[in-house]
Amino acid sequence: MKLYSFFRSGTSHRLRIALNLKGVDYTYVPVDLRREEHLGDAYRALNPQGLVPALAVEGRVLTQTPAILEWLEERFPSPPLLPADADARARVRTLAAIVGCDIHPVNNRRILESLRSDFGADEAAVNRWCSRWIGEGFDAIEALLAADPHRGDYCVGDTPTLAEVYLVPQVESARRFGVDLSRWPRITAVDAACQRLATFRCAAPALQPDAA
Ligand SMILES: N[C@@H](CCC(=O)N[C@@H](CS)C(=O)NCC(=O)O)C(=O)O
Missing domain, CATH: 3.40.30.10 (Glutaredoxin)
Structure with missing residues (x-):
């Protein structure tokens, strides 16, 4: 592959x-x-x-x-990266979709380039844009995590799922845009749990062959 x-x-x-x-x-x-x-x-x-x-x-x-x-x-x-139970699978897909459908697409490079070149946004405005959409999505994820009484170290269940596959890169990107993550203690705790696993650590941007 x-x-x-x-x-x-x-x-x-x-x-x-x-x-x-x-x-x-x-x-x-x-x-x-x-x-x-x-x-x-x-x-x-x-x-x-x-x-x-x-x-x-x-x-x-x-x-x-x-x-x-x-x-x-x-x-x-x-x-498996999806739980066996249908309700738990739906929760995983909901969390993944908040990142994949509602946060990431509006903060993509081509969108930010268009804000700069078509709408005259400077870097401060671009950062405000990114922070806003990351913030709205993370507020919702944090609320969903808080509402789940059975949660352990991860978003759903006791092992990483597609929820973390989507969430951890978005946390990385939030850090890069200088977003203050202290507002979302459950999200940062899930990220910290993932960072204890070599599978997540080895996937980090800084460790890739093209990292510069
Ligand atoms: N929905 C696509 C999105 C892929 C995507 O937007 N990739 C970004 C990098 S994270 C990209 O190639 N951006 C190039 C650009 O915006 O010019 C997917 O999930 O694969």
């Missing part, structure tokens, strides 16, 4: 965590977003959307992390 990844990309980070949790080996292929390699013909031939990550496997290329994560779960069911 080849993972086309950028070290600082939150969606690439999701896949690195999931592949590590599943124990699946892969070759890391860097795609430099700073040099816009993802917009060139060579990468677009792999992913016409011009977004990382992409996973090349057995002669085909998978794109879109929700689809790739489901594929991984189906092809490598052990250890």
Whole structure:
């Protein structure tokens, strides 16, 4: 398997965590977003959307992390990243969707570039934008975590699930944008629990071959 990844990309980070949790080996292929390699013909031939990550496997290329994560779960069911119980699965998917559908898309590089070039936003305004949408999403996640009386160290159940696969990269990104995380003690505790696991630590942006 080849993972086309950028070290600082939150969606690439999701896949690195999931592949590590599943124990699946892969070759890391860097795609430099700073040099816009993802917009060139060579990468677009792999992913016409011009977004990382992409996973090349057995002669085909998978794109879109929700689809790739489901594929991984189906092809490598052990250890599971979704709980057995339907209600718990729904909770995991809710938490993952808050990050994947409502926080990450509006803070993506191309959106921030458009704020700068089409709307004249300076870096302070861009940071306010990111903080706002991260804050709204994290407030909701924190409330959902607080409302679950059976929760342990992780978001749902006693082992990491897709909820952490989405959440930990978003926490990393929040730190990068200078967001004060002290407002969300449950989220930071889940992140700390994940950082105790080598599978999460090895997926960190700073440890990737293209980290600079
Ligand atoms: N929904 C896509 C989003 C992928 C995505 O937005 N990737 C970002 C990096 S985290 C990207 O390639 N951005 C390039 C850009 O915005 O120009 C997924 O989950 O795979």
